Amino acid sequence: MRLMDRGKFWVAALMACALLLAAAPAGALTKVSLQLQWVHQAQFAGFYLAQDLGLYRQAGLEVEIRPGGPGVDPLGELAARRCDFALSWLSEAMVARSQGVELVNLAQLVQRSALLLVVFNDSGIRNIRDLNGRKVGLWRRQFAVPPRALFAKAGIQVEEVNQSVSMAPFLQRAVDAATAMLYNEYDQIYQAGVDRDEITVFDFAEQGLNFPEDGLYAMQDTWKQRAQVCRAFTRASLEGWRRAFAQPELALAAVMKRVNAAKLASNPAHQRWMLKSMQDLYTHRVGTALLGQLSPYDLLQVNRILVSQGFIPAPVEAQGFVAEAWKEP
Template identity: 35%
Template sequence: MRSTTPKYRFRACLAVAALGLAALTACSTTDSTTTSDGLTKVKLQLQWFKQGQFAGYLAAVDQGFYKEQGLDVEILDGGTDIVPQTVLAQGQADYAIAWVPKALASREAGAGITDVAQIFQRSGTKQVSFKNAGISGPGDLRGKKVGNWGYGNEFELFAGMTKAGIDPAKDVKLVQQQFDMNAFLAHDIDAAQAMSYNEYAQLLEVENPATGKLYTADDFATIDWNDQGVAMLQDAIWANTSKLKDTKYADQTVKFIAASLKGWAFCRDNVDKCRDITVAAGSTLGASHQQWQITEINKLIWPSPNGIGMMDKAAWDRTVTIARSTKNQEGATVLTKDPDADAYSTEYVTKALDLLKSQGLDVNGGGYTAKPVTLVEGGK
């Protein structure tokens, strides 16, 4: 019979929640259990609903890669009201997927979390405009209606404008953008935020009223923050910092990373299959959209010259610099100080990569070439 101690511990944690995130983090726990066939139960918290952005983890479940490592992984949907790094810090999940700047902000506020595998090597954020708007770079945003989602998603945009000599608070009209492209299509926004793998595809799934056919890439201009030198690190696997001191959790972390990376390698080589896995998992948008999304996600991951999940120190330093120096609409920066040494670790991903390489898996994807995807109306 399982001990009832964790229940009382959870109640005690709730009692101290008012003391702040740091206190709650120190108090929290995830009570690992095992299945009847001896697998360790693990919870992974996503930062959004199940979609191609998370296909590697869905594939690792579907293809049995987690089971190969002795894990029974439950994938938890995210949403607008869910902060994955907080769920992790509070002990309600064993691992979480989160963008680095947002997670570092939570860490500075007291969340005991560590980036243990940096999955995305490149940023997927773009600023999109109609081509006839004449916006080809950040400097052209002056005097324009500029959409952004806020909530920590705007820092690449603000850094890009600042670098171009534009004061985001004075030289543009900032528009609070919803998580869709409706205001942009209605011309209420001149330049809108879009992820290469999601909102940008949604534009290409809409009929152009001028032609009666779907919009094409030729109808739009995009600003890619990777090209502007202000890209920030995004999706990473985060673990509980204090629990990493425990050998059992540390070993589990290596296994979890290894299976997850194997899932992403599978989706690199089997896009169609991963599309079907994602749709079957309950993705809101359909098959063509998910195929586009997985293909675009692959572009953010592959090639990984140092191995998938390995941290690029230059990209980390750039992310921290932007997070410390760029102000949001309220005049605040993401971070007030540099993160400490435990903010990220390559120890566990290195071991995971060694394991996968011993199995003959290509962990670099040097020969990866994306195949064209044909979108259909509504992403069906």
Template identity: 25%
Template sequence: MAAALIGVLALQTAATAQAQAQEKVTLLSNWYAQAEHGGFYQAVAKGIYKKYGMDVTIKMGGPQVNNMQILVAGQADFSMGYDFAVLKGVEQGLPLVTVGTSFQSDLQGMMTHADVPNLGALKDKTILVAGSGQSSWWPWLKAKYGYTDAQSKAYTFNLQPFFADPNTVQQAYPSSELFQAEKSGAKANFFLFAQDGYPPYGTTIVTLQKTVATKPDLVKRFVKATAEGWKSYLEDPAPANALIKQDNKNMGDEQLAYAVKKLKELKVVTGGDAAKQGIGIMTDERWKKTYDTMVSTGLLKADVDWHKAYTTQFVKDMHVMP
């Protein structure tokens, strides 16, 4: 009995020590909770972060949240990010660095009516572009196909102008606007910008350069656990979706299911370089293409040290295979 009691006490002590060893980590999301955040929520729901010694809290972002500012202020350890924003931040002297990615391509694209065959067929169309698009994909699209600012009008995240005018096209995400259009019975096409060569990654993992320098083991564990979260989410999204609905009361099961279906169809997590090198992989070649795109469209100064915007040290040997 004494031996058994000692054994129980030892197990309790080990469990307590493990609980105390969990490092508290805050992740800031880039929008309201949704399927595009599924890998992160899955890593929480399935205890994957805890397996790697982390107690992770996800704080929701939104349209009024400046993620990079909050990160630099030390109010979060990691943030979901975007290559253009990080490169621009580096240009402005912000100590940001991208350490991994969720998606091998940005999910931004164009929703058109059914008669439009491709992105190159918009010369007689009115194109709805949000403010964020003006400083990211719109200069790239103009340069690629010869479109002009005279064609563009402001996108206010209201689909009625699109429904009312068959000559109007608009920016869209496959899991959001396309879902709304289909629910309304509209016949629409969707063209992912990445399939026409738009180079940035999507929903990246961004932290501070000092975090990489002083806590490389934490960064490595967070990136690895997140990649495993994405693999798990695509296999069974239910645990993460339950947490997503808790954070975002407006997110329903139908839209979550639709979004997961699109993530799988477009292979943004598991396709591209991830198919052979693992989920979360980034390459120098892709970052160079993004830098070149920004410079050629006037969004970034050519003398920016673009290598500061990312590091592949945490993903190159990770090999979380789809």
């Protein structure tokens, strides 16, 4: 058996064992649901492995993982009690919290912003101030908060263009700059045939706007009344991510199973890139031992920027907002 064939064999064998474990009889399981921010992709690989490897069942949970999409607002679903847990960016959750939505951060997953602005080198844009008066593609909701804070910080005004899920407007030069995620659209640009030396990237973290992104949230009364369930779900999810980073091919198989079932236009090479990027973003500064930690400095910095730019009237206090369900009680 060739080495590559052996590798595929063992991935298939591990997946088969995982499915048997997940299907094993158990006592009464608590049913909960998780609302993702986007369609199935490696951005959520750890949750898939926690499900496929039976980690949730071992924690006494039966978990429904719901994909998101352009018309899905995870925090809206959470506030309406249509799901038990949801993923959201820290900045969006803080804005919602300041507006009276009693959200609790159970775990901060992404530690470093992956948000980028990309421009073609021949556009003449060399720094952020060169975007003044230019057309800039922006996503809505939480994705628009950091760019607007950056433009306010630089003292410029741009012509905002509603950016869809496609990078076609940028590739066709319909906008001067576009929003991209390091783990997704950035790679899509190169897959479309653009060379790396043809574009300039403005990294928000390097621009002093490191807004930690994906975090795991519940409503405050859920945390108070069902803390055990929240802890069990959080810890099993984080263990799923540790397994994903330790066994990337197994994680990739779990991702592609869902991508293919949903008939999504993607490929293993892109999803592998995304998974590697997620590992860098999750373990930035905290490693794997402290996955889920929300840095007090990051909370302070995001509060400062959101208040100074008028997104929230006053800082969001850590007490009541940061639950740290990943820690031992």
